[in-house]
Structure formats: C-alpha cells, structure tokens
Amino acid sequence: MIAKTGGLILTLVLLAAAPGAAAQEAKVYRIGYLSSANPRSAAFFQAFEQRLRELGYIEGRNLAIEFRNAEGRLDRLPGLAAELVRLNVNVIVTATDHATRAAKEATATIPILIVGVNFDPVALKFVTSVTRPGTNVTGLFFLHLDLTAKRFELFKEMLPTVKRVAVFSDLFTADQLRKVEEANVTIGLKLQPLELRNPQDLEDAFRVILRSHAEALFVLESALIFRARRDIAQLALKHRLPTSFAFREYADAGGLVTYGVNFANMFRRAAEYIDRILKGTLTRAIYRSSNQQGSTWCST
Numbered sequence: 001m002i003a004k005t006g007g008l009i010l011t012l013v014l015l016a017a018a019p020g021a022a023a024q025e026a027k028v029y030r031i032g033y034l035s036s037a038n039p040r041s042a043a044f045f046q047a048f049e050q051r052l053r054e055l056g057y058i059e060g061r062n063l064a065i066e067f068r069n070a071e072g073r074l075d076r077l078p079g080l081a082a083e084l085v086r087l088n089v090n091v092i093v094t095a096t097d098h099a100t101r102a103a104k105e106a107t108a109t110i111p112i113l114i115v116g117v118n119f120d121p122v123a124l125k126f127v128t129s130v131t132r133p134g135t136n137v138t139g140l141f142f143l144h145l146d147l148t149a150k151r152f153e154l155f156k157e158m159l160p161t162v163k164r165v166a167v168f169s170d171l172f173t174a175d176q177l178r179k180v181e182e183a184n185v186t187i188g189l190k191l192q193p194l195e196l197r198n199p200q201d202l203e204d205a206f207r208v209i210l211r212s213h214a215e216a217l218f219v220l221e222s223a224l225i226f227r228a229r230r231d232i233a234q235l236a237l238k239h240r241l242p243t244s245f246a247f248r249e250y251a252d253a254g255g256l257v258t259y260g261v262n263f264a265n266m267f268r269r270a271a272e273y274i275d276r277i278l279k280g281t282l283t284r285a286i287y288r289s290s291n292q293q294g295s296t297w298c299s300t
Helices: 043-054 074-086 097-106 144-158 174-187 201-212 223-227 229-238 248-252 263-279
Strands: 010-013 029-035 063-069 091-094 112-117 137-141 164-169 190-195 216-219 243-245 286-290 295-299
Touching: 029 074, 029 097, 043 263, 063 074, 074 097, 091 097, 091 263, 097 112, 112 263, 137 263, 144 174, 144 216, 144 243, 164 174, 164 201, 174 190, 190 201, 201 229, 216 229, 223 229, 229 243, 229 248, 243 248
Parallel strands: 029 063, 029 091, 091 112, 112 137, 164 190, 164 216, 216 243
Antiparallel strands: 010 137, 010 286, 286 295
C-alpha cells in the first residue's frame, strides 16, 4: 500500500524480532508506558489512549496500561523499566532516548515502541539501521535537530530587526544548542544561552533576559522544558518577548510560534502500530514522510 500526504520528517523503524509480541490468546493485553517526565494526563498520551479505544482496546475490559513516570529523575528509569518487564507487559512505549535506553537494557524480547522521540536511534545504537534494526525496537521518530536549525532560521525571518535572542536550554539539549549556534554562524544574532535546571530557575532566567535587553526567546526542547511550557509562555507574554517553540502545545499555552511535528497525530499512529504488534501482524513496516519532498509513503 502506498499513500502520499504532506508532512514533517518521520520514520518508523521496522520490528525485526519480537518473541511474545502476539499473545493473541491473552484476554487482557498489558501495555507498559515508560515516561521520563510527562504525566499520563498529557494531551498526546490522551490521544494515544483515545485511538486505542477506537481500535477496540478498552481499559478494564481487554486492556491494562501500566504507566510509570520518572518525573524528571532519570536515575529512576532503569528500575521502572525492570518493573514493567517483571509485569510481563506485551509492549513497552517510550518517548525519550533515556527511557528507550532503560527499556532496551531491561529486555531484549519485549517489543519497544518509540514515539515522538527527538533522536536518531541508529546513531544511539538502539537499532542497526532503519530498514534492518536487528533489535526489539520499532516506532516513529523525527529528525529534531534538523527541525531545530530550520525553526531558528524561520524565527529570524519572522523578526528581521531583532539582534539579540535568549535561548532556553537544559542538561539534555546540548546537541540542539550546537545546531542553533551552527545556524547562527550565517545569521549573525547575539545569542544568550540560559540553562534551566528546575522550574524555580525561570524567574531568575527572565530577570537575566531583561537585564541583557534580549528581544526574543528561542526555547529548545526536552521533557523537562515541555512540562514548564505554560510558565515559560506566560512569563514571556508578561515581559512582551516573542517566542519560538517546537510543538503546538506551547502555542496552546500562550507561545507565539511553533514549528515541529504534531505529537497527537504521532501518538495516534503509534496506537495503530500497537494494535498490529498485539495481533502479531507487524513484521515489516516503514513509515516515512519528508518535509523537503512533501510526501509520505507507507509500505507493508
């Protein structure tokens, strides 16, 4: 089957081997979700659950969701991943590289579905290649670093008179910051990186921005920053700073402009692949869309 649509950069890595994935005889399927920071109430996870219900998976009837959240304490992820393995879940869903690494180290047999992660699973050796992963990892990911550089260029085009831009980062966005700095070589703005370590840093960070006379705010993306999106957006509005974010959830919280993938759609798509994993039908699948070519193709 081949279908073409517009879209940003997404790739689904095929599932090479997933012993125990089918479990078709089970009356209740168990899905493990390993979260680095975001709660189960997050809109994109709600979209995931809604799509599962549409596909006939009803929690309390034929589905159990084991949700485990490290709440920003990444050292907790290995223990939470091991707990999901002990529960013998049918599949583990992850949405960050840290959660994926913890799940992969915990099991080589339970299928791991990545979704919405902003990393290259080949570079991190989660899979051997996109077409032949050779592991129990599959899923959807986007080339976030490329989108970060493009988002920065668009932000400058939007604000042609701006000369000084503050950049919010944290411990997990060093690669994104490098991309911004590389893009800025030709753009020539004065950048002011500010590293956020906890939510209490926000007020201090905005005071630094105001003292430095920064004219705009560019926000890098991590699970911890995503959790603070409403506070960041509202403080930027209070101080009349135009902002650029990665996802539409930031615009919903009051941000000025976003450029990136639609998380809700990605999680709905992930639910469809969960369905195929549980039924044992996901053996070869590649899903890719190209921002540059403006097309999507799906082959199964």
